[in-house]
Amino acid sequence: MNIKMLKSAVAGLVLSVSGFANAGLIPFAITDIGHVAERLNYGAGAIDVNGPARITTDYANTLSDNWFQEVYMDGQSLSYSIEWKFSNNLSMKDRFTEAVTVGSSVQWLINSNGTESIINGTWWWSDSSKQNNFDWTTSGSSFSDDDGIWGAGLIVNGDSGSGIRSNNTTWGVGNYNSGDTSQRVWTNNVTTSGVTDLKNIMYIKTTEVPEPTTLAIFALGILGLASRRFKKQ
Numbered sequence: 001m002n003i004k005m006l007k008s009a010v011a012g013l014v015l016s017v018s019g020f021a022n023a024g025l026i027p028f029a030i031t032d033i034g035h036v037a038e039r040l041n042y043g044a045g046a047i048d049v050n051g052p053a054r055i056t057t058d059y060a061n062t063l064s065d066n067w068f069q070e071v072y073m074d075g076q077s078l079s080y081s082i083e084w085k086f087s088n089n090l091s092m093k094d095r096f097t098e099a100v101t102v103g104s105s106v107q108w109l110i111n112s113n114g115t116e117s118i119i120n121g122t123w124w125w126s127d128s129s130k131q132n133n134f135d136w137t138t139s140g141s142s143f144s145d146d147d148g149i150w151g152a153g154l155i156v157n158g159d160s161g162s163g164i165r166s167n168n169t170t171w172g173v174g175n176y177n178s179g180d181t182s183q184r185v186w187t188n189n190v191t192t193s194g195v196t197d198l199k200n201i202m203y204i205k206t207t208e209v210p211e212p213t214t215l216a217i218f219a220l221g222i223l224g225l226a227s228r229r230f231k232k233q
Helices: 003-016 092-101 212-232
Strands: 025-032 054-056 063-072 080-091 104-112 115-123 148-153 169-175 184-187 190-193 199-205
Touching (some): 063 169, 080 148, 080 169, 115 148
Antiparallel strands (some): 184 190
């Protein structure tokens, strides 16, 4: 291989890693208009993003500090996405315990039709859901005892809350202090109810992959070493 061919190969490597930063996303829950928390089925087994609403218990003990959310108002076209960046690295079981007892500190990155925004806040899921007593080794049809919200805002709380726990959801889906049949969708602080074809998909990021720039620098380093070798020859 001559130096020209090596340069071409490295260039191809740099281009091919551009999508690697979002690798490692695995769906762990899908919710719809009537199944978001109290009526959300749960149990072991992989999530089919084209299947019925449910949450898998497979990742109960999997550590992660990053989730990803996709909201489809019509069930097919992406309305907006939210990246969840937690301030700590916890198993999913411990994450929900934290989110119903002390609240989880999160930075949310929202992308709506190409417009990006950032919100720093606290996610409570629902401080009345009793998720801290949930048995992740079982299966059933009621993931939460009372309410639940998958969303972003200064304060996100599926229950009515008060004071520092008052709900201020800006983006997301959930049943705020109501039943699953009364699910709401928040879009930039605008609330919509009765979204019949709603699909909400939650992903867990279990693998950290080097950013494209890191891999590109590594590739260029290899190119430099190879160039020196060719010059010596």
